[in-house]
Amino acid sequence: MKRRAFIISMAVVGVAGCSKLRKSPSVPVVREGFIVKPAPVAQNNMTSFLPEGDTIYLSGSINEDTATGFAAVREANPKATRLVLLEADGPAGSAGAMAFGRAVREAGFSTHLRNDSVISGAxxxxxxxxxxxxxxxxxxxxxSRSEDADAHKAFATDMTGGEGYARFAQQFGRRKRPRPMTIAEIGAMGIVSANVGNVLATN
Incomplete structure (x- = not known):
């Protein structure tokens, strides 16, 4: 049952990081509108996208393939303009994380966190x-701390107008257990948009 649920999720959700699946010598075949692979193996380090109207919902782990997956989902959903992160993580300041962050900016997407969203690192x-x-x-x-503090600071400056977020992450973040930020810290580090007027949004 779990195997069938995973296969069906491949049809509904755009998945980045498919290279992490076990490679099969046989060619995938199309059945009932989705690709079936002989023995798919779910991985913990995958990013899942679920498009719905003008919104793309993201969950999972950000990896080196996430930007590519995002581009594919955007192409299939040209009306989408907003990315809502649900429960997501990944290594902070990694090349894949920063490439995805830049891709989100270049696409002109807004980002949003729901009241049940939990995000860390990447x-x-x-x-x-x-x-x-x-x-x-x-x-x-x-x-959480980045392995390349200088690159992370440059990225944060490009995205938020200052390196405060990356500097804060390097000083107070942990590698194994990311450190939750307070509302005051989130606002002070420029993580939310300065022109929103309030750190908290109603929708």
Missing amino acids: AVDAFVGGTQRTMEEGAVIAV
């Missing part, structure tokens, strides 16, 4: 890529 890099960044009360943003 997902925060993705969130700050939004042209307008909003969050609802209850959302959790947790920072």
Whole structure:
């Protein structure tokens, strides 16, 4: 049953990081509108996209293939203009995370966190890529240290206008257990848009 659920999710959700699946010598065949592979193996380090109207919902782990997956989902959903991050993570300041954050910005997408969203590490890099960044009360943003502090600071400056977010993550973040930020810290580090007027959004 779990295997069938995973296969069906491949049809509904655009998945980045498919290279992480076990390679099969046989050619995938199309059945009932989706690709069936002989023995798919779910991985923890995959990004899932679920498009719905003008919104693309993201969950999972940001990886080196996420930007490519995002481009494919955008192409299939040209009316989408907003990225909502649900529960997402990944290594902060990684090449894949920063490439995805820049892709979000270049696409002109706004980013949003629901009241049940929990993001950390690379997902925060993705969130700050939004042209307008909003969050609802209850959302959790947790920072972790980057392996390349200088590159992460340059990225943060491009996305938020200052390196405060990356500097804060490097100083107070942890590698294994990301550190949740307070509302005051989120606002002070420029993680949400300065022109929103309030850190918390109603929708």
